[in-house]
Amino acid sequence: MGGAGRGVNQERDDGRVNRSVTPGDGRARRWAGQRAARRAEVVEAAMAAIAEHGPEATTEQIAGRAGVPRPALYRHFDGLEDLQGAIAEAALGLYSEALAPVWSPRGTPREMLVAAIAAHVRWLAAHTELYRYVLRAAGVTTAVTDIRHRIADRMTGLLTGGYPGLPATVAAPLAAGAVGLVDGATERWLSSTDPLPLDELAEHLARWVWSVLDAALREVAIELDPDVPLTAG
Incomplete structure (x- = not known):
């Protein structure tokens, strides 16, 4: 008879004995x-x-x-930090799911911007306390930064794919700046005692981001129409 922890002999289909179980x-x-x-x-x-x-x-x-x-x-x-990390992972997973318009954009540049920004603002408005908890939790700052980088990287890919004349060395910081603008404005909006209506904020942010993108593209002689869909280069 086998003692505790010893392998149990099991006959395999080929007649040999499997001792690994x-x-x-x-x-x-x-x-x-x-x-x-x-x-x-x-x-x-x-x-x-x-x-x-x-x-x-x-x-x-x-x-x-x-x-x-x-x-x-x-x-x-395994302690408070492990608990906070698990909460942050779950929260950021929900946030990432809500950002479907970022990962799978459709329509014209203007439509893509409005949809992506509205998704971001709506999720934060619905989960403000959870978002603030994640930002304050020890050991999860990197996770928040990572998802912001993913959003910026996605935007960089759209810009360089849609406008081949725009070098990645310009597109990457441009996208990061746009993400920062939206993040900063949304966080301020969440703290406001007299905030704009959510949809109005999203429309404003889309126009502001578009103005920045348009100016940067014109610097490299690219003129674009926000109401014409992007085409891969």
Whole structure:
């Protein structure tokens, strides 16, 4: 009889014996699956607690929402930073999903800008407290920066693909500046006591970004029509 942790002999279809299966394998897989599911449940509860209590939501409030004692949170997370990282990962995943107009743009340049900016503003308006929590959370600044870089890289690709005369050395900082403009204006809008209507803000931002793009393209002798679809070069 095999002791604990020893391999279990199993006959394979070809008649030979497979000694690689251990009794603990199934239990380990089940435990890993249960732990992942419980982590996801806690993260979901944490996002609800943050929406209710704001970005200063405490671990006690998160635990209360999850229906567990505070010490039990750390049965599933390796400390506060791991918990914050999991919350940030889930939040940024939702944000990325909402940015479908960025990843799969359609229409004219003007339509693409309005759709992408409106998607960004709407998500932040609907998840303001979660967004602020992510910005404040320790150890997740890189994740926020990464998604901003992805957006800028996507815009750079659209610019260089649609306007071959525009060098990447110009397109990349131009796209990063446009992303920064939208980010900064939206964050200020979220803090305003008398904000513009959301759709009006998106329209303004689209016009401002377009003005910057148009000026930069004209510097390299590219004139464009914002109402004519881009064509790959």
